[in-house]
Each structure stands twice: as structure tokens, then as C-alpha cells.
Amino acid sequence: MADDETGYDPRFLPVPVPLPRPLGDSEIRELPYPRFTVLLDPVRRLAAVTGVNVDGASLRDLPRSGTWRLDPRVPDAEQAGADVYAANDLDRGHLVRRRDPGWGTPAEARRAMEATFFYPNAAPQASAFNQSKELWLGLEDHVLEYAGALRRRLSVFTAPVLAPDDPAYRGIQVPRRFYKVVAWTAADERMPQPAPDGDALPAVLEAAGFVLDQSDLIDLSQGALAIPRLAAFRTFQVPVADIEHLAGVDFGALVEADVLPAVAGLGDAQERGEDGWRPLRAPEDVFLG
Known part of the structure; x- marks a missing residue:
């Protein structure tokens, strides 16, 4: 690893967005890479948070x-490495997508893309591929296209939900859910029009939250991993407040910046559950304001 890894930049957007942090006092390894950062949970051996800046x-x-490889900055025993993925139906799922930090000069983009292949940036995902997983992989692109007429910049936070009852397998617990929170800025149309000198409207922070559920695809009932043939991923747009509660991560101002309206008649994040989530079947189902 190089000594000049910049990591996630909280001032990448016009409105500062600090890197979300796990709640509580559990030990975390902070690993900066080119344009992204992984907060590694050394007990679970998986990321609790990743944050990346995307310049569309x-x-x-x-x-x-x-090539997938262990990060030499942390002990091998704190990372879920190649043994977890050998001879089974698990994929090394990129948390920070290979493409997201790949911007700037060709050399900068190549270096950042290759850094996404360190194991702290991977988490086990079922290899079955269907429309829901394809949708999940394209959410950043969809939001980027929506925000493209403005600044074409995003900050994206993705990780597995490290639930205490996730099933054990080969020395780790396989996460059943993953979250993604995307942040961007839009022109604040509530403000007066730009001044004659051409100053732009002030920026307002916006965010959207998503959950991918692979519970039906992870079967360890017989002591070995099996992928049921008829099971599927489920993808939802979810209030950021719910993700904060579900994942135990502090998203700060992104909770109030959420573009998903509150669901009438439902309780707070602790009570709401999937009944208050928006199922996604196609990009057109995503609500961005």
C-alpha cells in the first residue's frame, strides 16, 4: 500500500458529509484507500461502513x-479472505464498486479501481443473479443520472448489516442484508434566484437509502452453504433513519436529508420494519424527490 492514500473526503460535496460511524464502542480499523475508506470490524472480519466519493x-x-488480496495493514485473521469464498456459491461482493472511485486521470482511476480488490472491501453475497441484484448494482448510476444536471457528484456509503444472529460459516457470520446510502446536493430552489453576477443557488443536501436482502438465498440449515433455486434477492428503498437503527451506524445529517417521505400511520424506525419500506423492481420505482 502507498503512504498517500487519501480516503473518503467529507468535503467532496458542497455541503460537508462526515463519514458515518458505527454506534457504540466496538473496535474499528479505519483503512483509507484512494477516494474511499473502509471501517473494518475486526471481530466480524467485514466492513461496518464504507464511504466513497464519486465524480460522475x-x-x-x-x-x-x-486481484483480490489481503490488506497488509491489518492482521490476516481480521479479514474475511479467500477461504470464505472457496468451493461454494458465494461471490466476493464489492462494497465500494470497482467503478466508483475510478475517476480523474487514467493513472489515478486505475490505481483507485485496483484498490477496491482488497478483502476489507468485500462481503459474501449469494452468486445467484436476478433482476433485484442487477438493480442493486445500478443504484449509484441511477442516482448519478438524476443528479447529473447539477454537480454530478455523489458520496456513497455501503456495507453489510452486521446482525448478531447472522448465520455462522467458515469462521465468519454471513450477512443477510446490505445497506446503501447515497448523498448528493441539489440547488435550493427555495432561495432567491441567482444574483446578476452569476452566483449559483445555495446547495441543499439530499440522500436516499436502500437495503438488499439475501436472507432467502442463504441456507446453512444442513451445516453447509446452499443457494435455493427459487429464492431471490429483495431490494427496497428505505428511510435512512431505519438503516441507522438496523445497521447501528450514525448517519448524522443524512437522516434529515432523506428524500423518501415518511410513511403515514407507521411508527418510528424501531417499529416500522419492512411494512414501511418501498419495494424496488426497476429503477423507475426509486423515489428521488
């Missing part, structure tokens, strides 16, 4: 390259 205006479409 200067993304590079480079050929895939990179």
Missing part, C-alpha cells in the same frame, strides 16, 4: 483489472 463527470471506463 470524470469517471473513466477502463478495462477490469485487479
